[in-house]
């Protein structure tokens with residue numbers, strides 16, 4: 336079996352790649368940072384005795400996914416499990432964040448995830464083995480003022496994954512959404528979330544999050560929310576009116592106006 340992991344150059348994707356390799360899968364490691372991917376590939380080959388292929392891809396580029404699929408075809412690599420993990424966020428007011436960063440976020444978090452799934456799925460259906468593990472976020476369960484595009488992108492990931500799961504039931508394929516809460520990775524610094532108390536005080540390790548996601552995917556769980564605090568947060572949000580949850584998030588993620 337071969338598993339392709341996007342965003343494998345750091346954080347949760349790095350740890351997920353190690354989980355799948357430890358389970359005996361060959362892995363295809365995808366991201367922009369080729370050197371980091373090569374380092375992980377060496378570690379995986381030495382530790383787990385499976386094959387590890389590195390493919391540099393930039394999903395913010397319009398042809399990023401298609402070029403990745405062409406490379407898979409030319410190298411005759413058949414993907415059994417697709418882990419759509421690549422993603423990033425940005426804290427700040429919608430009207431003030433750079434428009435290109437917002438567009439790139441939608442390209443990576445939404446468009447690439449969808450296109451890659453669509454392009455790899457027919458071959459998976461033909462074998463009836465493997466499946467799809469999408470990495471969403473607990474951000475999917477309510478609106479996120481001052482991070483509106485990121486929260487909306489993760490609501491898409493959850494809705495898409497649930498819909499796909501029903502469409503693929505009975506095919507033999509697993510379809511799981513991993514919904515992490517705050518996790519110690521490059522995401523905190525990159526998004527600006529790391530400086531918020533709500534984030535840093537509750538962060539789990541990437542290894543624990545990936546282990547929960549891997550276990551859940553193997554069992555074909557529909558949704559995996561690692562950590563009891565995160566599960567409590569999602570459950571509570573379900574009981575509150577939407578106006579209350581978005582006001583609460585606005586307070587927790589308050590940012591000052593750019594000057």
Ligand SMILES: NC(=O)c1ccc[n+]([C@@H]2O[C@H](COP(=O)([O-])OP(=O)(O)OC[C@H]3O[C@@H](n4cnc5c(N)ncnc54)[C@H](OP(=O)(O)O)[C@@H]3O)[C@@H](O)[C@H]2O)c1
Pocket residue numbers: 341342343344345346347348365366367368369392393394395396420421422423424443470471472473514515516517518519520521522523525541
């Ligand atoms: N950390 C958290 O608190 C948290 C919470 C909930 C959900 N998540 C989700 O977990 C997933 C993994 O994030 P992480 O926390 O592990 O953060 P991370 O350490 O920053 O990893 C993000 C990964 O996405 C890749 N990526 C970013 N832009 C890309 C692009 N244009 N093309 C291809 N790959 C790209 C990065 O690789 P390169 O930079 O090398 O391209 C990196 O491997 C994301 O979907 C994130 O939204 C994270």
